Amino acid sequence: MSEDREFLTSGRDAGVDRRAFLRAAGRTAVGVSALALTGCYSVGLPSQPPLPDETFDYDLAYAALPDGDFTWPAINYKATDRQYWRQIVDYDSKPTGARPGSIVVDPYNRFLYWILSPKKALRYGVGVGKAGFAWAGDAEIRVKRVHPLWRPPQEMIARKPSLRQYWEEGMEPGLKNPLGARAMDLWQGNTDTLFRIHGTPEPSSIGTNASSGCIRMWHQDVIDLFERVPLRTKVTVLGAETKA
Template sequence: MSAYSSLSRRAFGSMLLASTAAACAPRVPEMPVPTAPQFLPEYPPLRDAGYDLPAIPIEYTQGINRRMEGVYTGEAPRGSIDVDPYAKFLYHVKMDGTATRYPVGVGRQGRTLSGLATIQLKKAWPGWTPTANMIRTEPEVYSDFRGGIPGGLRSPLGARALYIYRNGRDTFYRVHGTNDLESIGNSGSAGCIRMFNQDIIHLYNNVTTPMTINIRSEAESLRVDPEYFNRGVELPPKIISADELLGPEAVSSDREPMRDELASNF
């Protein structure tokens, strides 16, 4: 995918990997026929911080719901991040006018930040604590976790998080990883921007802070990317019991991430 100059916004949708199928030679029937890959090359199993992250099954990365490279046609400045919560994409806009586009999951309608802000911090394997507003509006989902969950495989923020600030203050919105694969390309979280763990690690390794982030309004999304406006569906909140994340069995099998063994070349 080196011919950036020939790509357009619509061309992003056609940038699919070509697949090849190998057949057995007729005179060696004992050789097994290779099976089709179960994941795309961008989403392999990954060793990170002492954890073995599984590959992203190919069923979740069909069509445009995967990482792609191309010419950026949006309105955010170069050297920034541009998020379209209606088309469910995040763009890392490069200085040369190209961009890496990632599929994302976003908050339900009315629960997503919009406009310009700043990525002020980035953290590997961050811990998570629900905000007071999350506990107040959806106590059945969040109240059991008011004490927080430490960084690691149990954390809802996944492998990495980028922290969004506005006017020097934490907005409590994040760009972060997730194990909820179904949410990518859809809406349903409390408002944060979710990515496949492989994608948030890739983005984390390629951004520096501080960095401008733009979250498109409905009007901007319709103006810039009407083709994919409102793609995906709205999912109900996924309720996980406290025992699953905070119970003795879960805690006993947990361990701190080895932060000096991060996947830096992914």
């Protein structure tokens, strides 16, 4: 298996319902035309869903999503400010030096950008937990996890001792798992930064500063991103001094 298609499954062996995923990703958009219209480069995994364009069906994109053993609930996306919906935006990558195919996380404005060209990006809304402000810098996605297990950090266990039961073996994947449908772990060299891009069972936290977690995304969005980016994708997390 080539590295760019490899991912680590920490939870159950997750067989993704491909047809359901394609519906939820909005296959009504034509990927080639979206690239042409935006002047974007061809970046990411070859099997990725089309980019959203002016005909993108948000009802379909954020509908209930069957995914192996689980069905992620539909998102009431209209209750969230439109700026946090998945969309292509103008984005000047010069200040960060981000190259096409890389990711920039702006925790202060609660956006994640997947860079498409020096002037365009696919933007997702995120929710930022306390851990999301605890680290900034450059890293790589070294682990991609489908239906991940969750182990609470020790500081959370100290606040809520009942969570200790999940420390050794982790919380099983599922609708209540804090990491949600997917997780992407960021490393610097051989060091795990403990910074994660992951799903969330709390959709109302998108666009907000949440009480815990790293960078949260709607299940449908984190799956969409997961299907686009290969391992070794560079991720830049902006600090307070470089926030947009």
